[in-house]
Amino acid sequence: MSVSRSESSQLMPNRVIPALGLLALALVWLLDVGTIQPNRIVPGTGHGLVSAVGWGGAALVTSTLAGSILLAFLNLRGRYLIQLALLGLSLALLPLLLDVFASRHLPEDSPFARSSIGAGFWCLLFFLFLMLIETLGRLGSRRGLELLLVVVIGGSWLIFLQSEGLESLSLVREFNARPAKFEQAFWTHLALAFGAVAISAVLAFGLALKMMRSPGWQRPILGLVSFLQTIPSLAVFGLLIAPLSALVAAFPVLETLGIRGIGWTPALLALVAYSLLPMVRNTFVALTEVPENLADAGRGMGMNERQLFFKLKLPLALPVIIEGVRITTIQAIGLTAVAALIGAGGFGSFIFQGLGQAAMDLVLLGALPTIALALLADAVFTMLAASLKPTPATA
Amino acid sequence: MRLWLPPVLLAVLLCGLSAGMPALEPLFHWVQPDKQQVIYERESFLFLLQNHLLLVLISAAVGTLVAVAGGIFATRPSGRDFLPLVSQVASIGQTFPPVAVLALAVPVLGFGEAPILVALMLYGLLPILRNTLAGLEGISPAVKEAARGMGMSPLQVLVRAELPLAGRVILAGIRTSVTINIATAAIGSTIGARTLGDPVIAGLVNGNTAYVLQGAILIGLLALATDSLFEALERTWDRRFSPQVAV
Known part of the structure; x- marks a missing residue:
């Protein structure tokens, strides 16, 4: 020891x-x-x-x-x-x-x-x-x-x-002036960030499976998601406004669903696009790097491919997938703050409101909870990944 | 030379669009038919591009110098005590969202270019520091031993063996840092820096989608041009150094 x-x-x-x-x-x-x-x-x-x-x-x-x-x-x-x-x-x-x-x-x-x-x-x-x-x-x-x-x-x-x-x-004064708004910003921030993470997790899982089945797709998929990651957030938010507005103008039925050119729709789309790279990369690496001799051992025990995937590969891959979720969540919490610029709400709205009014404590009221949320997510997912790490029965 | 074609083409496109945006006026009139003025004219796009680039370049240069020096210090025998803390700080620091760091710089330093520069430097040096540590720590002790056995002084071991071997990883760190900083500098226009984020913010405030588009397209092009430049640099590095490394 x-x-x-x-x-x-x-x-x-x-x-x-x-x-x-x-x-x-x-x-x-x-x-x-x-x-x-x-x-x-x-x-x-x-x-x-x-x-x-x-x-x-x-x-x-x-x-x-x-x-x-x-x-x-x-x-x-x-x-x-x-x-x-x-x-x-x-x-x-x-x-x-x-x-x-x-x-x-x-x-x-x-x-x-x-x-x-x-x-x-x-x-x-x-x-x-x-x-x-x-x-x-x-x-x-x-x-x-x-x-x-x-x-x-x-x-x-x-x-x-x-x-x-x-x-x-x-x-504290800034908070006491708007407790209801603070609570609303908190829930909006959480909903946007975790919604994006959840959607991208499902998408990434599908994409990773596709890449495992047909290796020809690996390069284009990884290329596309890293291309999305390269474009700065402000540009992505900006670029989504015009097409979304045009779409809503063409199909007014969308507007009744709450979809608009600004607000949560472009924010969520952009957040999902950003979340894909870390999610796809980690899920794919995690699933492909299960040692071949373990898979062989599983086959030797009479597992079929389906059992092999759910009973062996997935549990072994889970800590690395969680690591991907951790990186994605931290990133999404930060980007949600930027999304306040296009009217998506969340803690970022306090930051930009405060900057606009030169009220520094309002800026802090937005920035400090954003940081706290990111640190908290980091701690929770680190602990989760550590607790899920499979321990070998025979050391 | 095909390697250098994408960055050169993207850079030419970026400069061309920055200079010739007014020529696209009919197109933007079509996007935003209800506005008289559809081309952002408060500053020239070339000036904004230059300012944006300058902010990123200065912060990348200072960040690289400080981070590499810090990484070297923490991996020498005299600074080894600091290694656990430095690597912890580098990884915890990256949990902080860049917008929040930018926002925190304002109460301390005020509005304008200076707080952005400081925020970009501080935040940008974290990925470089992390990669410098990873690169220097990842070198097998046998290599350093061999270099010492050839009669190299500690300084020679560092300059002629360790830094070339760790260089590729450090370069990747600089790439990450620059990518983040281009995006953060764009958001910096909310605190008074004049960058390519200006047209986007002005467009969002005035409800002028044409402005937003112009800013967003140029920011995107800048990011892509820079990224492809790093791609070319990394490939060139691999070609030049990998054969020797493999031995």
Whole structure:
């Protein structure tokens, strides 16, 4: 097992965490932790670390980072576990800084005043996460531990966001101004992205089977789907508008089905077109790369081709197919945000609305959930693929 | 030389269309009969094309330099400690949707060309970094051992053995990066960069499908021309280096 290796590496001083910790320290002291805006559009005044959270808060942040740096040099057996606990706790309690900042600086009497997150805070968050990833990597992959961290950090952030203290946070203000729209955008985004993934999965499965049966089709099919992938998303969305409008004009019956030149129809079509390449490629590779000796063994056991496919090839190919679904889903979530430009809705509509009004917190309200959704899909499908990996009965 | 024909033809078509779009006015009148003006005239298409290309070229050049340097650092004995983190960051970073990265650049850096350039560089270096790591890590230790045995210094091993062997994979990374960046730069016109995305956005705002078509066609052609250029480069690379590699 790898225990002995990880134990020996545990006792060597780690250089990565100190490097990250020093960078984080420098940036959190140099950049503004937060800004106070008198209203939504007017740019606010920035506050550095000491001004934002006071000497006490600054000392706490500094000593936490310094402690983490020192811990990396210590010749201690369980130091990575302690490091993990320290970093996890800091990340879970990070919104407290914003809470303190808002309570210290927000003027009592102006209801439009809002606090915004500054670059220093983002940097602190980013580097703490990098240190956490590094620590997790040194500990070796432990699913249970990772899950616990996600639950603790995510849960703590959710509680903080719903609390009174962060109510003045501009991001929260933007959300509170339009909870119904946010929910609608969430479902539209999910429906478009997952709808495209589901449709393309079915299409790709069919195409992959066709390519397996008649190898002559391999080059044209792969060529076509990679051609589709090369065209930039904005161009595909744009190119679909004219033909779809013409189609609807020619057959008005389509319009009663909700099909139009802009909106969800071109978005879904384009998303499916984009999803085909990773899906077809992975499904085809997965199904063709089942070792021939296993297929022979199956035949020897008296399986016919149909049983061979469903009982042997498909289960063996499933992790690689899921990997294709993972890549496709992440890509579709990102492209759905672009589809807001042609009126398809989803989180992208907040992004582009915010850009149009120069309201940066509305941009964040669209961008952050999009990123969160992509990261979540990544985590879920990675775990699914790992759990489906067939384990040999005899090692 | 048949290899270089598609990129040259596509590039000629792209430049020709950018310069001669007004000549197609009757065609666009047919597409959009209810509008007086059917040719986008706020900027010349050639200027937009040049600006678009410049953004992608600068970000690809800087991204390649930084990513290859980072990849080399993380695979040397002195930087090996950083390898797990760097490769994790490269793969997690690619989970971030490019639009979201572009959108996040605005609150930090403001509107205009600068935030787009930074976003394109940062996002574009991830696939190059990942491929550089994969390429350098994929070289069999025996090859490096043999190079050292021939009396090469570490620098010579890197320049004369490792980089040529990893070059093909790094080139593929640059291709992925440039493809993504052409698409992202087009969306950049929503935050004030003047790229070929401009006519598309203007057309969507004004309900002028002719504008949308003009922008979309040029963006598509630009992507295809660039992709076929990389295709030709990769084939040429294979021809030049593969025989020696196979030994």
